[in-house]
Amino acid sequence: MTESNIAVNVSQFVGNAAGLEKTLRLLQSISQVVGANLLPAAAAPWLRARAQFALGRRYLRFLKFIDAFSLAFETLSSRSGVVAFLEFGKWSCLGMFLLLESCTILDAMGVYRTSWTSWLFVEAIKFWFYSLCFGILRAIYELWNLSWAGTSHSKEAEGGSGKVARKVALDEDSGRRQRTLQRQIAMKKLVIEGCDLFTPGAVTGWLVVSSGNVGMLCLVSTVFAGADVWDEILGT
Template sequence: MSLVPFTKFVNDAAGLEKTLRGLQGMTQLAASFFAGYEMIEYLAMSEVIRKHFALGRRYFRFFKFIDCVVASADALQGDENGGPEGVLGALNAVRWQFLGLYILTEAFTILDAMGLRRSSWAPFIFVESMRFWFYSICCTIVLLSVDLYNIRRQIVTLQQRLAVHQASAANSGTCVQATGPTKTKELTITDKKDSPVLKYDEVFLKTKEGLRTAKQQQQLLLQRIVGSFCDLLTPGPVIGAIDVGPAVVASTSILSSVLAGREIWKKVNGR
């Protein structure tokens, strides 16, 4: 098995960040296990490792608030950049603004996270940064749900077109059956009346390919929605919006990292 795909993944900034997040979730899950059995020494070790993973992830997003400002400005332009417009465009801009505020406010507490100082206001700022992140994830879930609804309508429309086309082609006796993304083959039906060769035309093939692409997009949106709901459980307990234990937070963090990492893996490896 070649290590090239894995090397490409961990050499990508986003891929490495998700790897660190997954490791952070694993150490947090281990800490929850050790706490349950009162294994103080291993608990302390797990907490130290978890904090180092969390701190390492912060370095990757320290200046990401600049990207969020740019993305928010692009979202406000709406249809000019091919993005949503109107209410959805405004919501998309708000999402990026909340995410930028989260990263910016969190950056003010990095010296406390590094253990270089102890500020009285750092815990308050950290909680508020988590609140901004929570709001950003909520906006993301709404936008993804709208996209999922639209893609579902598109799938239904394409399925109806295929059904109508198949019915009309069967009546006319001319159609072409697709055997792959680009290949076709003739389907011959013989009976007592010597039926003609059926051929589906190019419109049918394009519609079928569009349906396949739409279903892939639907699967990707579902994956992102699940990942976003998992992400909610990270800032939710911090701000008091969701009442779950550290083990649940760690488990959902690992799941979210795997889902996002899978998408990044396909992107960097071109598959």
């Protein structure tokens, strides 16, 4: 890939709303990590930059709670059982987080200060924490199902004979590749949401972790999630 192609791809990525959000999140994470490892005077501009990157991301997700609630109710009509419960919990809690956070946007902009904004923002962050917990449980449940599916298919292959055994073996090979891909996707989701969990956990005080470590974990999750967004936008 030439330098011009790289520049065009980066431009397309940043020009997309999802790509821009991930770019700002990456810059926010880097600013937080650097600021957390400097003396207060030297850290001040980095922390101001972090706050501005965070505010920019809030503009991009303003009213996004509508999409989250839509996905939550769509889950009820398209899925059932444990998966439906976990998916509904994830998206409905994310919707509540985005809704409550949207109510504090004027205060974050410095346009209209209120006495209840700090309290409401923490309550919003709690719903983000709950959403990530549901997402983590969903990934674990998927990995558990994939492990059981592999065991049952192996037993079928062992029990057959002749043409039946060969057909089962071919199906098993195809199924194994598909399960491997699904397992990789589930593992990536687990890593991303596991790293993200420390951000709301630190804000609420439910998880004791330093600002620098939160920034590093956020950086890791952003790289993994950003890679998926990159592939989706550029079609690679």
